Amino acid sequence: MPRSLKEETALLLEDYFQHRSGSAALPPSPTAAVLRRAAAELERQERPFFRSCAPLARAEPREAAALLGRVAAQLEADGGLNWGRLLALVVFAGTLAAALAERGCSDGPRCLAAHLAAYLAEERGEWLEAHGGWDGFCRFFGRHGSEAAEQSSTIGNAIMAAAAGIGMAGLAFLLVR
Amino acid sequence: MPGRTLRKTAPPAAPAAVECALELTRIGDRWDLRQRLLNLLAKLFCPGTWAARGHGERNGGGPWLCGFGRRGSTDTGR
Numbered sequence: 001m002p003r004s005l006k007e008e009t010a011l012l013l014e015d016y017f018q019h020r021s022g023s024a025a026l027p028p029s030p031t032a033a034v035l036r037r038a039a040a041e042l043e044r045q046e047r048p049f050f051r052s053c054a055p056l057a058r059a060e061p062r063e064a065a066a067l068l069g070r071v072a073a074q075l076e077a078d079g080g081l082n083w084g085r086l087l088a089l090v091v092f093a094g095t096l097a098a099a100l101a102e103r104g105c106s107d108g109p110r111c112l113a114a115h116l117a118a119y120l121a122e123e124r125g126e127w128l129e130a131h132g133g134w135d136g137f138c139r140f141f142g143r144h145g146s147e148a149a150e151q152s153s154t155i156g157n158a159i160m161a162a163a164a165g166i167g168m169a170g171l172a173f174l175l176v177r
Numbered sequence: 178m179p180g181r182t183l184r185k186t187a188p189p190a191a192p193a194a195v196e197c198a199l200e201l202t203r204i205g206d207r208w209d210l211r212q213r214l215l216n217l218l219a220k221l222f223c224p225g226t227w228a229a230r231g232h233g234e235r236n237g238g239g240p241w242l243c244g245f246g247r248r249g250s251t252d253t254g255r
Contacts (some may be wrong), residue, residue, distance in 0.1 A: 084211075085206065
């Protein structure tokens with residue numbers, strides 16, 4: 001059954017936040033799996049910054065949601081949105097959600113997911129629709145998100161192998177001459 | 178207020194929010210560029226796979242990679 005963008009976004013964010021907080025449940029959809037993987041990769045690469053953000057989450061979810069709203073508005077104000085910024089924002093929200101959950105605020109992740117979903121679907125819905133919605137996100141990150149390192153190393157290996165082959169051929173040519 | 182323009186999308190933000198947003202912008206832009214490059218490389222190295230996936234088809238983690246170094250990657254019958 002087709003869901004609204006807001007519903008779909010809220011479900012994806014809730015799943016990611018729960019996963020981030022340690023839930024072992026399987027991803028409910030391929031899109032959720034892509035979001036989990038891409039977000040985990042970004043969070044791993046930028047861990048020091050996201051760790052430093054955790055203390056910003058106060059005990060009150062509404063404060064964290066307000067902070068998230070301010071950050072989202074500021075983020076978007078400088079040059080508009082792109083998939084990378086959106087992913088960074090989701091990871092930031094996940095950091096706040098995990099911090100709230102750690103402080104015993106079990107409703108925090110759901111509250112933040114609802115706030116961010118409302119912002120993305122209502123304020124940035126036009127941008128999301130224009131870029132293919134969450135299908136567009138999957139197209140952008142899906143093939144390379146989690147396996148970016150693997151892919152870049154694989155392609156890198158292929159390039160290195162080609163370069164080595166050319167180098168050896170050149171050396172052989174020089175020796176034979 | 179006369180002589181001043183109000184920004185619709187950027188209400189006054191606390192310093193922490195501004196700092197976070199700046200850093201997230203940098204991280205997001207870097208990540209966006211990185212992914213665009215990866216997508217471009219994949220498109221150059223694996224044009225068949227790119228087309229076969231329908232450029233929008235959701236397959237939830239199917240084999241998108243060209244198959245460098247992957248066993249059986251050359252006999253898929255494509």
